[in-house]
Amino acid sequence: MSSTGFNAEWLSDPEARMPLAVEEHLWTRAADLTQKPSFGLFAAGLIRPGEFDVLDYAVRTAPDLRTALQRLARYNRLLHDLATFEIIPIGETTRIEHRFDVVGVRPCPQAAEFTLASLVVVASQLCGKPVKALSVEFAHAALDKLEAYREVFGVTPRVKCSVSCLVLPSELLDRPIPAADPGLSRIVMAHAEQLLAASHCPPENIVTLVRRQLAEGMAHGQTSLQAVARCLNLSERSLQRRLDDQGTRFAYLMDEVRRELAMRYIADEHLALGEVVYLLGFADPSSFHRAFKRWTGITPAAARRSRH
Template sequence: MSERTTSSSWASTIAQALELGGVDCRSLFARLGMDYSALDDPEARFPQDSMTRLWQLAVEASGNPAIGLNMARLSVRPTSFHVVGYALMSSRNLQEGFSRLVRYQRIIAEGSDVSFHPTVDGYELVFAIHGDRLPATRQSAEASLAHTLAFCRWLTGKPMRPRLVSFQGPPPENQEPYREAFQAPLRFNAEHYGIVFERADLDAPLPSANEGLAQLHDRFAGDYLARFSDSRVTHQVRQVLCRLLPQGEPKREAVAQALLLSERTLQRRLQEEGSSYQQLLDDTRRELAGQYLAQANLTLLEVAYLLGFADPSNFFRAFRRWFDTTPGEYRARL
């Protein structure tokens, strides 16, 4: 089955943030069977689940559950975001830049889906962080928030203060590192990870804007996406499943229609990528189950329905098969 992956440029930035926290990433990479030297290869990519384990081991090694916020302390480099960083830089303003980030996010890391929309009093950038077979860590999401904001401050040359920063999951015991990193009101147990920006901050012209370069970077990014992931139906099916599951168990026919494919073509292309529709449905539900149970405000019944189970008892049976425990015991451990 095709694995989600993370670009070497983003993985390298994560490694720098962990090393800033005293973690020996070289030994952790070796322990996880990853090639540390590949961090310098711009074409290299790392399995998403290996990156998830890296975060888990780094928290254990450092004893610092807020280590993801170290991403705000690094010297900002556009290369952290692969070619997408340069596309952002050359945009007219951050509003246009974020539209590019949404379009090209998969180049940086396939484990993130980014959306961007206006709100009553500003603009919100929303991050949905997924794992592959393992549920994504909180630190991975917090790192994305912290580094994106640091990048925006660097791009604009201004100490931007968001209107709000939202986090899934309960508030940490020590919120001081969060206040220091974001300099903004914080909301925990939120529906999603996101940053609400002031409208004026996103509409202001960027000092590095260059329309000719922006078009050039669009072409580079488009070519990379076409080469790397447009052919990977596995990833696209997962995205459609995440969207459709809250409405009930999606039929293969509905997913094929959403991707403008026939059922037979969908089946064949998944087979070529070493997967199947049923396997992807099961994997996506398992991954989301881990994420939803980390949100204390969701009842077990709500989690079952969000995963598309009409009968909660089917959810409980599936959960025991996935995690060898009950949803209640799993949540208690969290």
């Protein structure tokens, strides 16, 4: 603690927040002292129910893994001011992206690995059997031998990507959790909402909320201003005004999210271009082709060929 700037008094203060730099120093020193390069993966394997207090129980009492992830995305601010999760359905798969809600700032490698590994660990505990990822990406270089990652995730990760993310089967996420407890879930959720309302953590950025809603609703046609405002419990006028205050517009965010998703879908050769058109919510292939050429200067087919 002394070498990282951690104040021991924080341990007895439930409202304490440690600076991000201290957290990063703790991760680095833990890896050094234990001589475990992938200490984040190791730490995730030690997670037991209840260790993250109300957030943990909100997640663990959910009826299915998708709801559990949605609760994680909403209540994670009870533990961390910057970390956000974006849940993106992509046909038969679902992509979970982990980032910080501040431009230019990323989770440190150990924290990123702990976070994605913890998703697999907790999902396995909820399902009562091992859960393996379809793919894993990290924004940093590998910290350990690739076998260490394969043991946790079941696949070899891609590294030095634009964002850290985990991809799981949608069928798995929508399958009921055997030990789900609806009664306890209602109690925990009510308490979590009270804590969120009373907490001193900053409110989630409206731009982040809109981007998340657009990403989750893109393939289901839930991307109109009216639909997004309804999901966020805002009037259309209030939503537009709050986006104006952030210096952006709804149409710009829609275009931005579509462009980012398009790049990911094009990279996935299991998806036909016709499926990409559907997943992005375009009315027809020609509309998608025009948009893609505006974003990149080339056609979707050419972009896919260029990856070979």
